[in-house]
Amino acid sequence: MIDRLAAALRPDSPVTQIAGISAARAAALSRLGVRTVRDLLTHFPYRYIDMSSLQTIASAPIGRPATVAARVYEVKVKRPKPRFEVTEVTLVDDTGVMIASFFRQPWLAKSLPAGTRVSVAGTMEFNYGFKRMASPFIDKLEEGEDLSVGKIVPVHAAVEGLPAGSLRRLVGTALDACACMHDPLPHELRVRYRLMSRHCALRAVHFPSSMAERAQARRRLAYEEVLLLEVQLMREQRKAFEGRTPFQHRAGGPCFERLFASLPFELTSDQMLAIEEIRCDMASPERMNRMLLGDVGTGKTMVAAFALAVAADSGTQALVMAPTDVLARQHAVKLGPLLDAAGIRWTLLTGSSTASERARALEGLASGEVSAAFGTHALLEDDVVCKRCTLAVVDEEQRFGVEQRAKLVDKGEAPDFLSMTATPIPRTLALALHGTMALSYLREAPAHAAGRTTKVLGFRERGRAYDAALAACARGEQVYVVCPLVGKKQPADAPGEGRGKERADAAETKPYIESDADMRGDDPKAAEAEAAFLQAKTFSAYKVGLLHGRMKPAEKRDVMDRFAAGQIDVLVSTTVIEVGIDVANATVMIVEDAERFGLSQLHQLRGRVGRASLPGEVYLVAATSDAEATERLAAMERTDDGFELAEFDLSMRREGDILGNRQHGAGMLKLVDMARDGALIEAAHADARRLVEADAEGRTGELRLLYREAEAAFMRQDEGAEGSARTTKARTRR
Numbered sequence: 001m002i003d004r005l006a007a008a009l010r011p012d013s014p015v016t017q018i019a020g021i022s023a024a025r026a027a028a029l030s031r032l033g034v035r036t037v038r039d040l041l042t043h044f045p046y047r048y049i050d051m052s053s054l055q056t057i058a059s060a061p062i063g064r065p066a067t068v069a070a071r072v073y074e075v076k077v078k079r080p081k082p083r084f085e086v087t088e089v090t091l092v093d094d095t096g097v098m099i100a101s102f103f104r105q106p107w108l109a110k111s112l113p114a115g116t117r118v119s120v121a122g123t124m125e126f127n128y129g130f131k132r133m134a135s136p137f138i139d140k141l142e143e144g145e146d147l148s149v150g151k152i153v154p155v156h157a158a159v160e161g162l163p164a165g166s167l168r169r170l171v172g173t174a175l176d177a178c179a180c181m182h183d184p185l186p187h188e189l190r191v192r193y194r195l196m197s198r199h200c201a202l203r204a205v206h207f208p209s210s211m212a213e214r215a216q217a218r219r220r221l222a223y224e225e226v227l228l229l230e231v232q233l234m235r236e237q238r239k240a241f242e243g244r245t246p247f248q249h250r251a252g253g254p255c256f257e258r259l260f261a262s263l264p265f266e267l268t269s270d271q272m273l274a275i276e277e278i279r280c281d282m283a284s285p286e287r288m289n290r291m292l293l294g295d296v297g298t299g300k301t302m303v304a305a306f307a308l309a310v311a312a313d314s315g316t317q318a319l320v321m322a323p324t325d326v327l328a329r330q331h332a333v334k335l336g337p338l339l340d341a342a343g344i345r346w347t348l349l350t351g352s353s354t355a356s357e358r359a360r361a362l363e364g365l366a367s368g369e370v371s372a373a374f375g376t377h378a379l380l381e382d383d384v385v386c387k388r389c390t391l392a393v394v395d396e397e398q399r400f401g402v403e404q405r406a407k408l409v410d411k412g413e414a415p416d417f418l419s420m421t422a423t424p425i426p427r428t429l430a431l432a433l434h435g436t437m438a439l440s441y442l443r444e445a446p447a448h449a450a451g452r453t454t455k456v457l458g459f460r461e462r463g464r465a466y467d468a469a470l471a472a473c474a475r476g477e478q479v480y481v482v483c484p485l486v487g488k489k490q491p492a493d494a495p496g497e498g499r500g501k502e503r504a505d506a507a508e509t510k511p512y513i514e515s516d517a518d519m520r521g522d523d524p525k526a527a528e529a530e531a532a533f534l535q536a537k538t539f540s541a542y543k544v545g546l547l548h549g550r551m552k553p554a555e556k557r558d559v560m561d562r563f564a565a566g567q568i569d570v571l572v573s574t575t576v577i578e579v580g581i582d583v584a585n586a587t588v589m590i591v592e593d594a595e596r597f598g599l600s601q602l603h604q605l606r607g608r609v610g611r612a613s614l615p616g617e618v619y620l621v622a623a624t625s626d627a628e629a630t631e632r633l634a635a636m637e638r639t640d641d642g643f644e645l646a647e648f649d650l651s652m653r654r655e656g657d658i659l660g661n662r663q664h665g666a667g668m669l670k671l672v673d674m675a676r677d678g679a680l681i682e683a684a685h686a687d688a689r690r691l692v693e694a695d696a697e698g699r700t701g702e703l704r705l706l707y708r709e710a711e712a713a714f715m716r717q718d719e720g721a722e723g724s725a726r727t728t729k730a731r732t733r734r
Helices: 023-031 037-041 164-177 187-193 198-206 211-240 254-262 269-283 300-313 325-342 355-367 402-409 427-433 459-474 503-509 527-536 553-564 599-606 627-638 642-652 655-659 678-694 701-719 721-733
Strands: 047-050 065-081 084-093 096-103 117-123 125-127 130-134 137-140 152-155 289-294 317-321 346-349 372-375 389-395 416-421 438-442 452-458 478-482 544-547 570-573 586-591 616-622
Touching (some): 137 152, 164 198, 211 678, 254 300, 254 325, 269 300, 269 416, 300 325, 300 372, 300 416, 325 346, 389 402, 427 678, 527 544, 599 616, 616 627, 627 642
Parallel strands (some): 096 130, 289 416, 346 372, 478 570, 478 586, 544 570, 586 616
Antiparallel strands (some): 125 130
C-alpha cells in the first residue's frame, strides 16, 4: 500500500521523496537530468523488448533476435586496450551455455553475482565456440518471480550506479505515488481527440500491455508536448511586444520600384511570392514576424533587399545581421550596387570595421541618413543607436541564440522581423518550433543557376576528384577543397578576433564532428598541411589559398577578395565557406572525410558551386563502412533538393540533431515524431492559437492550469539542458 507521504507527492517534488531513492541513487539520476518526480516520469523508454517468446539457449536461432532466461555462472572484465573494458557474462540454463558481452560497463561485475537470474534479449551470434550476444538488454529477475518474462519490457537509458531494471522499478513507484496528478489538457480536447488521461498515458508509455496501447499513449503525450510548446511560444510573443506600437510601412514607393527595375536577372516565382507576402506584412498595422526558408542558392538575400526598400520608402531604417564577417561583407558587396541604384543609403558594421568606418556607421544610423545597415554581432552593441529602426533581418537565424535575436529587435520600438535560413526545415518541424511565425518557402533555383552534380568516392578513388579539379583549373575555373578541422586540436570555443572577439567568428571554428570520429584511426586532416601539400604536388602550376575560422577577419577578407578576383585558383578551407559564400567562377568542390559531416552541412557546402551559369561538380571523399554514413552520402548523390534531404534526415534522426541546441523549446519534444506526426502537429498548433486568442491570460481554470504547465515545461527545459545532453549521449551509446 502506498504510504501517506508517497501518495501526497506532486510531480514537481524532489525525486528524493520517492521511496527507494537514496542519496547515491539521486546522484545517479541527476547525471541523467532527473531531479524531480516529473523528470523521472518523462524519462521515457527509448525502446521496448518483447519478452513473450521466451527461448532456451539451445533453441535460440543464430542471427536472429531472441529472449533467453538463464543464470549467471561467472563474470569477467577484460581490458583489450586502455580505458576500454569488455564485461563478459557467462550464462547457463538447462540446455547450454552462452556469453553476453557489454562494453564500457565494468560495474556489471558487481551487480551480477554468480547465481543471479536474468533475462537477456538481443541477436544471437556464434563465434569462438559459444553462442553470444553483444550488448544485449539484460534484466535481473527476482527469485521466484518472472516479472519481465512474458510481457513487453521498456528499456530506459541507464547510468552507472542505477541499472535499467532498478530505474524501471523507480518509475513504477513514482507512477503509483502520483496517481492523482492533474491533467493539463482541457476536457473538450481530450474528448474531441479521444485521448487518455495524462496518468494513464504515462503508465502505458512506460509499462504497455501491448504496442498498440503504447502507440495511443505516445499519441496523447506527443499532442500535449506540441500544445504546451505552441501555447508558450504564442504567449511569449504577445508579452514581448505588449504596449509597443508596430510601424505600418508604405506598400510601395520609388526605392522599391527602382530596385525592381535595376535587377540584372528575372526573379523566380517563389521569390515574387515571398516579396509580396513580406510587402503585405510590412504594410499591415500588425507587426510582421516571418521566416524565409530557402534552399541553397534560391535567392533569399535578394528577397530581403526588397524588404529594405520598403523600409527606405517609409523613411525608416533596417538592420541586417549575419553570423560571420565574411557573409556580412558579401551581402554588402552583392546588394550594395543594387541599393545604390535604388537610392538607398547603406553601411557596413562588423567587428573588423576600422575606427573611422565604425564612427561613420554609428553617425549615419543615429542621424537617420543611413537606411540600411549590414553587420554581424557588432550591431548588437550598446552604442549602436538607430533613429528609427522598423525592420530587423537575421540571416542564418539558427546560428543565433534567442537573446541575440531579441537584442536586435530591441533596436527599434516594435520592428517588423524577418528571419532567414538556408537550412531546409521540414514543414512539420517548422510549424512546431516556429509556429508564431508566418512561413515563406523558396525551393526554385534562379534560371541562371546551372546547378551541380554530386559523386561519392571511396578514399582510394579520390584521384578522380583531383583530376576533375585540375581540369577545372585548366579551363580557368576555381576549386574548393574542404577539410573537417584545422590542425589537430582545434577547440570548440576558439575565440574570434576583432572587436569584442565576436562570437560569430568563434562559431566559424567550432568543429561539427567528434575528434575521435575517424574510423581509420589517424588524426583529422589539417587544412594547413593539406594546402601546403596540394600547392607543392597536385596544383603546383596554380595558386592555392587557405581559409579557416581562426584567421583574423582582415586575413579572411583578404583571402576571399583574392579568391573572388581569381587570384587564387584552389581554396583549401574548413566549414567557414559553409554559409553564403558566392563566387560564380568556382565550379568544383572536394569534401575530404565527408562521412564526418551531417547532411545539412554537406548540402550547405555543395551550395557554393553551380550558383551561376557554370555547372558545378561536387566530390564527397569518404572512407567508411558504417551503414548509416553510407546511407547519408547516398542521399546526397540521389537528390539536390535540400527539403527532400531534410525530410530524409529527419526520418533518420531526431529534430534536435538537425536544429542544434539553440532552438527555443526544442528540448520539450521528447515523443513527437516529426516525420510522421504531421496531422497531430497541425491540430495542436491550431488548438493552441484558438485557445490563446480566446483567453491569453488564462482567466478560466482549465486554461490557467494549461498555461502554468507550459511555463513550467519551458523552465524545466532551460534548467535541465545539461542533463538532457547527457541523456542523449547515454541513449546514443545504446
